[in-house]
Amino acid sequence: MSFQSQRVGAEIASDSEEAPLSGVKVVDLTQFESGPAATQLMAWLGADVIKVEPPRGDPSRSLAGGTDNRDSILFGLLNQGKRSIVLNLKQEEERRVLFQLLESADVLCENFAPGTLGRLGLAPEFLRERFPHLVVASIRGYAPGGPWADWKSFDFVAQAVAGAISVTGEPDRPPVRIGPTVADSGAGAQLAVGILAALMRRHRTGEGGTVSISLQDAMLNLMRNAMGPMYVSGEPSERFGDAYAPSAPSGLHPCSPGGPNDYVYVLLGHRRHWDALLRAIEREDLIGDPRYVRQSLRNAKVDEVRAIVSDWTSRHDKHTAMERISAEGVPCGATLDTRELLSNPQLLESGMMGAQSIPGWGEPVVPGCPLIIDGCRMAAGSPPSLDADGPRLRRVETQGAGK
Known part of the structure; x- marks a missing residue:
């Protein structure tokens, strides 16, 4: 298996040993x-990830865009560079193939519903006893020990029970879920850290172990900032829509020509940012104006100061507005829609987005590995077709078992 890395902005070089x-x-x-997000990170970084699938494959193969002739694009985005083998783990003979794989494996990763591993004869206690070197990593909806431990969950449910939905949306409207599946991919990223920590410990002790995370806990870990106001006031944190309440006129500002995503987000994070923003929007006449000179005064005139900024942004397209405001040192971002991401020069030239071969989809431009190590971004491999590596893996493992 070949894993290449791309030196950011320069040549492509390296082999699997450099991963x-x-x-x-x-x-x-x-x-x-959630689980594929964890193993995707490890595959990007050079691990040999063998995806063990039921006879009909990972259910995500049939999601968005999946047909009888191709897998869904979601499967392609979350399973780059992995290998695939089909095993019916309800059958003893097929479990023996799994055990042969585990003899030489470092990690077993799973995100089944509670109790499923035990019903398959793969309880963590059994795995630890038979494979003491193995790190067994799991994702559940809820952590063990609580009254919800046996309940199922998915991303949007985790957003609800971790408080994220309660702080998302407009203050005078019902709460809304976050658009990205933050709980799923967030749990996967955090589990990957736990796996690497367990492997480091094994390096010292020679013993494997178990690592687990729940969707609720992973989402709660991302809620620390949003919980801050509650500790100060003693009341539940509020919803503020797009605004950043402590720092008016921070928030979304409309841009020309007024399309559904023609906005920039401006964030004032330092006392010098107000004057810099005024220079960017050609309102130097307001620098030092006693009505706005302090943040507390601006917070008391939210609508007024937002209107000052929006009057200027509405006469410029979002890219021009972002460029001019950013040039003055004020954090500002154009609201890019998902199609605009495919042609964004920052993402393309830095190597985060690039063409990737995905069976049935050609070579679409897709996100890659977000990590840059020693100036290199690890290149993604293609996702596997169902059981693409099954015959070879069965042959190798059977030969190994016979020695």
Whole structure:
């Protein structure tokens, strides 16, 4: 298996031995998003990830855009660079193939519903006893020990029970969920950190172990900032829509020509940003104006100061507005829609977005590995077709078992 890395802005070079996780073998029983997000990170970094799938495949293969002739694009985005083998783990003979894979594996990763591993004869206690070197990593909806531990969950449910939905939306309207599936991919990213920590410990002790995370806990870990106002006031944190309440006129400002995503987000994070913003929007006449000179005064005139900024942004397209405001040192971002991401020069030239071969989809421009190590961004491999590596893996493992 070849893992290349792309030096940001320059040449493409390296082989599998240069990948940080070269030599690490992961047996991946996960499906949908949370678990595959964890193993995707490890595959990007050079681990040999073997995706063990049921006879009909990971259910995510049939999601958005999936047909009888191609897998869904979601499967393609979350399973780059992995290998695939089909095993019916309800059958003893097929479980023996899994056990042969685990003999030489470093990690087993799964995100089944509570109790499923035990029903398959793969309880963590059994795995630890039979494979003491193995790190067993799991994702659940809720952590063990609580009254909800046996309940199922998905991303949007986790957003609700971790408080994220309660702080998202407009103050005078019902709460809304966050657009990205933050709980799923967030749990996967945090689990990957736990797996690497367990592997580091094994390096010292020679013993594997278990690592687990729940969707609720992972989402709650991302809620620390949003919980801050509650600790100050003693009341539940409020919804503020797009505004950043402590720092008016921070928030979304409309741009020309007025399309559904023609906005910039401006964030004043330092006392010098107000004067810099006024220079950017050609309102130097307001620098030092006693009505706005302090943040507390601006916060008391939210609508007024937002109107000052929006009057200027509405006469410029969002890219021009972002460029001029950013040039003055004020954090500002154009609201890019998902199609605009495909042609964004920052993402393309830095290597975060690029063409990737995905069976049935050609070579679409897709996100890659977000990590840059020693100036290199690890290149993504293509996702596997169902059981693409099954015959070879069965042959290799059977030969190994016979020695």
